[in-house]
Amino acid sequence: xxRILTTTVVGSHPRxxxxxxxxxxxxxxxxxxxxxxxxxxxxxxxxxxxxxxxxIDIIADGEQRRxxxxxxxxxxxxxxxxxxxxxxxxxNYYRKPIVTGRVEFRGPMTLDDWRFASEYAGNxxxxxxxxxxxxxxxxxxxxxxxxxxxxxxxxxxxxxxxEAKALDKAGCPYIQIDEPALCTHxxxxxxxxxxxxxxIITKGLKxxxxxHVCYGDFSLLFPDALDFxxxxxxxxxxxxxxxxxxxxxxYDFTKELGFGVVDVHKREVESVEExxxxxxxxxxxLSPEQVYPKPDCGLKLLPSEELAYRKLKAIGDAVKExxxxxx
Amino acid sequence: xxxxASFGSxxxxxxxxxxxxxxxxxQKRVDDAMREGDIEVLKRGVRAVVEDQTGLxxxxxxxxxxxxxxxxxxxxxxxxxxxxxxxxxxxxAYYRKPIIRGEIRSRGGWIREQVKILRExxxxxxxxxxxxxxxxxxxxxxxxYYKDKAEGIAAMASALRDEIRGVEADYVQIxxxxxxxNMDKDLFFSVKExxxxxxxxxxxxxxxxxxxxxxxxxxxxxxxxxxIRADYIGVDAVSFDNYEVLAQSGxxxxxxxxxxxxxxxxxxxxxxxxxxxxxxxxxxIISTNCGMEFIPREYALKKVDLLSTIANRMGESK
Ligand SMILES: [Zn+2]
Numbered sequence: 001x002x003r004i005l006t007t008t009v010v011g012s013h014p015r016x017x018x019x020x021x022x023x024x025x026x027x028x029x030x031x032x033x034x035x036x037x038x039x040x041x042x043x044x045x046x047x048x049x050x051x052x053x054x055x056i057d058i059i060a061d062g063e064q065r066r067x068x069x070x071x072x073x074x075x076x077x078x079x080x081x082x083x084x085x086x087x088x089x090x091x092n093y094y095r096k097p098i099v100t101g102r103v104e105f106r107g108p109m110t111l112d113d114w115r116f117a118s119e120y121a122g123n124x125x126x127x128x129x130x131x132x133x134x135x136x137x138x139x140x141x142x143x144x145x146x147x148x149x150x151x152x153x154x155x156x157x158x159x160x161x162x163e164a165k166a167l168d169k170a171g172c173p174y175i176q177i178d179e180p181a182l183c184t185h186x187x188x189x190x191x192x193x194x195x196x197x198x199x200i201i202t203k204g205l206k207x208x209x210x211x212h213v214c215y216g217d218f219s220l221l222f223p224d225a226l227d228f229x230x231x232x233x234x235x236x237x238x239x240x241x242x243x244x245x246x247x248x249x250x251y252d253f254t255k256e257l258g259f260g261v262v263d264v265h266k267r268e269v270e271s272v273e274e275x276x277x278x279x280x281x282x283x284x285x286l287s288p289e290q291v292y293p294k295p296d297c298g299l300k301l302l303p304s305e306e307l308a309y310r311k312l313k314a315i316g317d318a319v320k321e322x323x324x325x326x327x
Numbered sequence: 328x329x330x331x332a333s334f335g336s337x338x339x340x341x342x343x344x345x346x347x348x349x350x351x352x353x354q355k356r357v358d359d360a361m362r363e364g365d366i367e368v369l370k371r372g373v374r375a376v377v378e379d380q381t382g383l384x385x386x387x388x389x390x391x392x393x394x395x396x397x398x399x400x401x402x403x404x405x406x407x408x409x410x411x412x413x414x415x416x417x418x419x420a421y422y423r424k425p426i427i428r429g430e431i432r433s434r435g436g437w438i439r440e441q442v443k444i445l446r447e448x449x450x451x452x453x454x455x456x457x458x459x460x461x462x463x464x465x466x467x468x469x470x471x472y473y474k475d476k477a478e479g480i481a482a483m484a485s486a487l488r489d490e491i492r493g494v495e496a497d498y499v500q501i502x503x504x505x506x507x508x509n510m511d512k513d514l515f516f517s518v519k520e521x522x523x524x525x526x527x528x529x530x531x532x533x534x535x536x537x538x539x540x541x542x543x544x545x546x547x548x549x550x551x552x553x554x555i556r557a558d559y560i561g562v563d564a565v566s567f568d569n570y571e572v573l574a575q576s577g578x579x580x581x582x583x584x585x586x587x588x589x590x591x592x593x594x595x596x597x598x599x600x601x602x603x604x605x606x607x608x609x610x611x612i613i614s615t616n617c618g619m620e621f622i623p624r625e626y627a628l629k630k631v632d633l634l635s636t637i638a639n640r641m642g643e644s645k
Contacts, residue, residue: 083591084623087339089412089421090394091348096623098591140419142591142622184417186508186544187567215414 004288004326005279005319006057008258009312010212010234011130011176012069012298013050013062014305016043023067040064044113045120050309052124055316058174059125061117063298069132069178070140071097077159078104083142099143103155105162114172128174129167133211134160134197135190139181150193157197168205176210176234177201180297183216191224199229210234210258214297218244223251234258236296239265242278249285257286260296261318262311267303269310275318288326293319329603329611330384331638334539334588335457335500336396336618337379337389338627343372370444377449379628382635385453385498385612388445390620395422396459396502397467400438404486406431410469416508416542418589418621425468431482433489442494456496460503460538461487461521462514467505477517484521488528499529500537500561500582504617506552507543507563515551526557537561537582541617545569549576563616565589570602579608584616586634591626599637613638 022039025031047062066072074080074097081100085093114129121127134156138149146152164175182194202209210232213221218235225233237244237260248257259282261275275293282291293315299308339347346368369392376389393399395415401407406429412421442456461483465476473479491499503522506515522538529536539561540552549572552560561582564570573581583606585599603611613634619627 084625085338085344086623087344087620088419089423091344091351091353093344142626144590144592181419184414186417 002289003057005322006292007055007315007319008058008128008292008294009051009056009060010214010258010295010298011060011063011128011178012066012300013047013060013064014300014302014308015064015067016046016305019043019064041116044117046305048117048121048125048127050305051312052121054309054312055320056312057125058128058292059117059121060128060130061113063130063300065113068094069180070137071095073109073132073137074141076106076109077156078106079145080141097141099138099141099146099152101145103152103159105159108166109163111163111166111170114167115170118172126173128176128210129172130176130178130212131160131163133177133179133182134201135194136179136181139184153193153197154200157200161201161203164201164205164207164209168207172207174210175202175205175207176212177230178212180212180214180216182211182213183218183220186217186220188220191220195224195228202229208232210256212258212297214260215239219247222247226251226253226255230255232256232258232292234260234292234294236260237278238263238270238296242281245281253286253290256290256292257282258292258294261293261315262295264295264297264299264301264311267307269307270314272314272318272321275314276322279318279322288322328609329613329638329641331382331634332385332455332498332582332612332614333380333383333387333389333631334584334615334618335387335390335455335502336393336620337376337387337391338620338622338624339389339391340372340375340379340624343368343375343391366444370448373444373448377445377452379624380631383631384635384638385455386445386449387455387457388441390457390618392441395420396618397422397425397464400433400458400487400490401425401464401468403434403437403490404431405429405434406472407468413467416504420621422467425464427468427470427472427479429472431479431486433486435489435492438490439494442496446495453497455498455500455537456491456494457500457502458487458490460501460506461525462518463503463505466509476514480514480518481521484518484525487525491525491528493532495532496534498535498537500539501525501529501557502539502541502561504539504541504543507540507545507548509543510548510551512551519551519554523555526555530558535559537612539582541584542566545572545576549573549578553578559610559612561614564602565616574605579606580610581606581608582612582614584614586613586615586630588615588617588619588627588630589621591622593629594633596633596637596640599633600641603637603641 051059083096086096118127138153209230212234214236380386410424535558537559538557541563565587
């Protein structure tokens with residue numbers, strides 16, 4: 001029998017204070033790569049145990065190694081250089097990377113972490129792996145050698161296809177492409193670009209593929225995304241009061257849906273009842289096999305690992321009750 | 328005349344960035360705090376960005392203490408408080424959403440203070456002051472007070488008039504990205520007079536007014552913009568095919584954003600000159616398409632040089 005209401009996560013967990021501290025010491029040269037790696041692995045184990053205890057079916061490694069979802073990959077791909085400070089808001093700045101030449105895949109960037117997580121989880125849960133998609137990587141970087149953002153996005157897609165291939169070959173069952181920037185540009189042609197990019201990345205993969213998008217104008221996504229070469233579309237819903245359901249309802253939604261039922265920008269934990277009620281709203285026009293309940297977005301910004309666990313547990317509990325009621 | 332101008336914001340000097348982070352933390356509002364005790368530091372910062380803009384005909388103070396574009400004036404208004412963070416159009420940058428809870432009134436004076444500092448630091452140059460326009464400011468706010476949008480925009484416009492009244496700048500730039508990004512034409516026509524009155528206020532005392540749009544598709548708003556009697560209409564000719572739309576529109580008095588302030592790639596000088604000439608107008612200010620804060624200082628300096636070289640070259644050939 002096919003699993004119904006498969007629970008999952010978007011990927012990141014709050015970064016363990018121990019990892020943050022170890023990273024600082026690594027940069028200062030006070031510890032070596034080996035010691036840093038050991039701290040990351042210990043923190044990863046906690047992320048995994050928490051997700052499993054909460055009742056999540058498809059888990060992730062918690063992205064303990066990623067300080068920033070753009071910079072992490074920019075540091076590992078050829079063609080990028082570190083940029084100078086650019087302000088985001090208030091007194092918050094980041095070093096926006098600059099692409100100075102053609103993008104070059106130098107070797108798997110997330111494979112070791114997936115392997116470790118997968119081995120540690122054993123038969124307790126399936127483990128997915130996610131990486132920042134070409135559209136977002138291009139949008140959040142400067143470029144000087146590429147013709148335009150299209151050229152850069154497709155160049156990145158070629159490089160990231162190799163990452164996907166490496167994960168696929170190693171047996172990773174779910175590969176997720178994170179594209180938070182996708183719905184921020186109003187031009188309709190942007191979706192043509194993303195269709196091309198996804199086709200490049202997912203071509204020939206055995207793994208199930210997903211694309212995560214959050215906090216944008218989702219009306220831009222459809223109907224184009226229904227034809228994207230991916231199996232699952234993962235969106236944020238709770239933060240925008242589930243208004244996106246009204247957009248989806250208008251189409252014959254044949255893909256699977258990652259359904260955000262808890263708001264990662266809110267500190268209160270959603271009640272089991274509330275989560276059940278919202279899942280039922282999706283079930284009005286989607287089958288329970290199609291719907292994957294999960295948090296809106298990565299849990300990284302939540303203030304504690306404990307709160308992250310409670311949010312996940314609420315999803316796990318809600319789905320457990322619903323499964324019984326539906327069977 | 329082809330003049331070169333700084334658009335508005337400028338990357339903050341290292342010392343100021345570090346000072347602001349250290350003194351106020353990452354989350355605290357800088358605008359209020361700097362207002363109180365740190366005028367000398369601010370002056371040093373303004374001096375540095377004035378130097379960075381050497382070569383341009385029209386300069387700004389770089390908006391060094393703006394938390395964000397809306398807070399710059401909204402924190403100077405009664406009736407408005409600042410809410411949560413919202414994405415600034417299609418940028419990876421955020422602003423705090425103003426929430427309108429009562430009658431909007433300018434406490435007047437903070438913009439004026441900032442212009443005074445810029446004047447004092449640099450007595451000779453033509454200077455520009457920038458404010459958000461009422462349509463945009465309202466579009467990006469949440470209104471819990473006025474009975475309809477037109478009334479809210481009118482109130483914003485009136486408060487903004489108070490902000491710029493008598494300010495000793497040479498150019499007053501009213502930023503209206505929302506007019507090009509998502510213009511509601513019915514609403515635009517019902518508040519057009521309020522926008523006009525603000526533009527007229529901007530012209531008083533021999534100042535010149537610029538109504539600046541950016542990030543949006545000019546196709547959606549060019550006819551409406553052409554009706555506004557500002558001295559210059561600001562056009563982002565980098566995004567979309569806006570240059571083509573502009574060239575066909577016959578609009579002649581333009582602050583032309585042909586240099587991209589959202590990417591570090593350098594434009595070809597000859598190509599930019601060709602496009603300016605293609606408009607067949609002699610009343611153009613060349614600038615970046617938006618504020619330069621989106622790129623690192625190293626590249627902002629290169630783009631300043633490019634603009635100034637182009638304006639000089641076009642001046643010589645006349
Ligand atoms: Zn997200």
